[in-house]
Amino acid sequence: MEFGIFINGFIPGPAAHDRASEHLALKRELDLAIKADKHNWKYVWFGEHHSLTEYSHMSAPEVCMGYVAARTERIHLGTGINSLSPRKEHPVRYAERAAMLDHITEGRFEWGTGRGAGSHELASFEIMDSNSTKAEWDEVSREIVRMWEQYDYSFHGEHFTVPTPHNILPKPYGHSHPPIWMACGNPGSFAKAGSLGIGAIAFNFEPIYNLKGRIEAYKEAAEHPVEILGDYQNNNVMMTNAVVCLNNRKRAREIALSAGNAYIVTLVNLYHDTMPKSADGITWPEPPIDLGALGGEELLDQLIEGGYLLCGTPDEVCEQVAAYQEVGCDQLVFGMAAGMSFEEHLEMVELFGNQVIPEFDRSPEHSTAAYRRGATGPKYPSHNAPVDPDLKHTVLPLSAILPVQD
Secondary structure, eight states, X not given: OEEXXXXXXXXXXXXXXXXXXXXXXXXXHHHHHHHHTTTTOOEEEEOOOSSBTTTBOOXXXXXXXXXXXXXXXXXXXXXXXXXXXXXXXOHHHHHHHHHHHHHHTTSOEEEEEESOSOHHHHHTTTOOOGGGHHHHHHHHHHHHHHHHHOSSEEEEOSSOEEEEEEOOSSOOSSSSOOOEEEEOXXXXXXXXXXXXXXXXXXXXXXXXXXXXXXXXXXXXXXXXOSOOSSSSXXXXXXXEEEEEEOSOHHHHHHXXXXXXXXXXXXXXXHHOTTSOOOTTOOOTTSOOOXXXXXXXXXXXXXXXXXXXXXXXXXXXXXXXXXXXXXXXOSEEEEEEOTTOOHHHHHHHHHHHHHHTHHHHOOOSSOHHHHHHHTOOSOSSOOSSSOEETTTTEEOOOGGGTSXXXX
């Protein structure tokens, strides 16, 4: 099993309305991603959200990826998620940006895709019916692969058009294209991702063993994909949760019981209205659940046992991670827990990376890099020789243009 961190621009309380505090919080999250690169973490995922005050100020993840890529060497950088509605942006721009990030990171970019978090976010782009984005994702996701591969790309679809042949540039870096992922929630979406041969991005808001059926639906569909969306199969289930891992067990449990972690749940319930909300779910601005008053230490033990979060010393957290491995997760990713100081976040990234990750991930290679390396060739080759339709001449290889060097 592999591991990653999730950067989402969570800035709770008054800090969300103060520009200096907002700046500091964003830069500190990026510093966590840079530190993770040095301590065995394989992935850092960047949320993409729009107009979700406090919950996420991460509206331009690709900009942040360029900053982090220049300061890291090994860690892969993924969009979690890039929402694909053509009403938000023309699909050519999605293809261009993803391919450019693939170059900037030299093959370390992961293309996570989806439909958007909820109605408030979608309304930022005049999308008033969240159900309408499903058909858009189905069309756009397939066409992006064609844009990456064909030199004479054109398309006349239901949701967007490229009327005459164009060469969408740049092409992805090196061999094939970035790994493709899809945000998943219900069993049907897990099965859909598996049947398309792409990775599943999931978020855990319930007991870990409740997810077993969804993961099994993915794996069963992945055994015999109906259609491989890209050039190769990315057989991967990524699950996101929260962890508080410190040498000081008492302090770790204090953080887990703090109001900050319950507060973020109220924001999830406010903004993610396309997901079913639990019967006891509290929505902002209602005050969050006081875990201490409801049972304190005993309740925390129940939450840990159920897999709602991981908490404790490295030895304790190792035992808790095993449950995710048991239900079939391929990658476990953690958002940064609220209630922790920046110094404690830095400590946790290093501690978990050095003492927990090596117990579960012993491969030096990223699984997605191995899948990509196994791609056999373009799924959508160009119909003609590479040609620039505007200049009306065949594109010559470099060897025909540059002098031969001894």
